[in-house]
Amino acid sequence: MPQDTDPADLNVLILADLCNPDWPSLPVVGYKYAKAIADYADVTVVTQIRNKPNLDRDGLGKANVVYLDTEKIAVPIYKAAQFLRGGSDKGWTVQMAMNYPSYLAFGWFALREFQSSLKSGKFDK
Numbered sequence: 393m394p395q396d397t398d399p400a401d402l403n404v405l406i407l408a409d410l411c412n413p414d415w416p417s418l419p420v421v422g423y424k425y426a427k428a429i430a431d432y433a434d435v436t437v438v439t440q441i442r443n444k445p446n447l448d449r450d451g452l453g454k455a456n457v458v459y460l461d462t463e464k465i466a467v468p469i470y471k472a473a474q475f476l477r478g479g480s481d482k483g484w485t486v487q488m489a490m491n492y493p494s495y496l497a498f499g500w501f502a503l504r505e506f507q508s509s510l511k512s513g514k515f516d517k
Contacts, residue, residue, distance in 0.1 A: 401433075404434065405436050408422040409439065410439075411452075413450045426455055436455065436457075439460070441459045441463060458505065473491070
């Protein structure tokens with residue numbers, strides 16, 4: 393960031409597929425970082441619709457939140473991963489590999505949603 397730029401003047405787009413105050417590991421980290429950054433910049437957080445109940449309850453500070461619904465893609469992949477893993481308490485490598493298509497779908501939906509805003513320079517680089 394150039395030295396003459398005030399952080400409050402920044403427009404930041406954060407893609408946080410996993411952004412949830414109640415879920416451990418990466419979801420809560422994404423939540424805390426997005427909330428903290430929103431104290432210093434104009435922030436739009438893009439996240440999954442499945443995070444909406446928790447974020448509506450706890451809020452995300454000053455951030456604007458946009459929810460994307462890729463559940464038609466994510467749910468079948470999640471169920472297939474559960475089957476391949478043989479349950480929810482083993483086979484984490486399989487789970488991580490199976491999550492990848494869901495992350496790609498989320499990124500593609502986000503690009504589709506924000507492409508014109510990105511091209512117009514609404515968000516800082």
